[in-house]
Amino acid sequence: MPPEVASESQWAWVQEAIEAHESALIRYARSLLHDGDQARDAVQEAFIKLCRQNPETVSGHLLPWLFRVVRNQCLNMLRKDKRMSHLNDLETLDSQDNPAESHPRDQHKRETITSLFELVDDLPTRQRELVLLKFQQDFSYQEISDVTGLSVSNVGFILHTAIRSLKQQWENLEHSTVGGN
CATH class of the missing domain: 1.10.1740 (Rna Polymerase Sigma Factor; Chain: A)
Known part of the structure; x- marks a missing residue:
């Protein structure tokens, strides 16, 4: 002890x-x-x-x-x-199965998740931190406020801004993927 x-x-x-x-x-x-x-x-x-x-x-x-x-x-x-640097190559996914052994649908899902994590990684530091607390840790706005010292309303505003940015980036990614193939 x-x-x-x-x-x-x-x-x-x-x-x-x-x-x-x-x-x-x-x-x-x-x-x-x-x-x-x-x-x-x-x-x-x-x-x-x-x-x-x-x-x-x-x-x-x-x-x-x-x-x-x-x-x-x-x-x-x-x-x-x-x-201060960006996320390494998605260490979050390291514990998952070998992608070469997975079904094509699973491979597509993995690629989608990878793309999403890359978009999250590109967010400004504060937005990235709040998105991870909200969606990876499933914290409430109050809990995020307690962790970061931000007001609850500021947490909501920053998350709203981050989600709007992610949505726009995702749409741009989809358009560039569809247009590029």
Whole structure:
């Protein structure tokens, strides 16, 4: 048991949080850092901070609290490294089956998802972050507000702008694909 944890029940609480939320937090951190090792480090730091928290202080809002800590850790890492880059070649899809072994319909679906992720990757950083929180993590506007520190109305405006931009880019992509073939 880590020395920061005061009791077995608190350690069990942290263990449950790790089991329930670690993979989602790593995906989120990876979307910000574009590096799997750094993403795992950021999430590990968040869970270390959770070990030091009184469960009552984050009760009822544990998930937004964890995402906010991970976000802040990622921003600190980015500031330290002085780098902001685009998503690597869709690490999100790395865990899926080998595309060569899949059915043509599955291959088309994979290509569609890949195209969509590329469009999301091209969004401005703030829009990309909010789109990923909303649609990858299924967060409410309030939860996104809690994580990012933006007002709920600002979250809604930024998401609306991002979705409108994605729709336009998607339509342009479809027109160029149809016209190019």
